[in-house]
Amino acid sequence: MNFPKEDEFIDYEGKKRHFTYQVNKTAIGCTVYATEKVENGYEFSGYSPTDPFDILGELRSKIKKRLSTKYLQEQNGEFSFSHDQAIGHISSGGVVIDGKFIPFDDLSNMMQTYEGFTFNLKITE
Known part of the structure; x- marks a missing residue:
């Protein structure tokens, strides 16, 4: 599988945030975890019953949306x-x-x- 290992996104301040992906496959599907490469940083996950690529676009959209809002x-x-x-x-x-x-x-x-x-x-x- 040629699934990406890392990704980079821009937050609400224009700061680059670096994430690593981890795929956890089970008998009923797979969960993709995106974890920021800093201690206590952002964490996201998504689930697909079939293939990790099926959830990747949705997970990236979730990350971009969250990073665009300052709480x-x-x-x-x-x-x-x-x-x-x-x-x-x-x-x-x-x-x-x-x-x-x-x-x-x-x-x-x-x-x-x-x-x-x-x-x-x-x-x-």
Whole structure:
């Protein structure tokens, strides 16, 4: 199989982000993982019941879409949500948003600015 091992995408700041691909084949299909080549960076995945190439275009589109939106803003060394929402992934001890690791304590502090508001927590694969 001549599946790509790496890819490069441009984020919301014009910064190049480098990703590696890993294909996990099982009896019921295959999952393609795209992981940024930095510690605690972006992570994406896609599933195809037949062939990893079937999901590659969709996975690349997902990466481009996520990289085009900035969910965090930083002021005086502290992060806040720039759109009252965020998309990222859960990591050990925190979350990764915009390719930045946010410890759970810092995430809690960010959310305290919304005291009294309601929220919708949705965890997806």
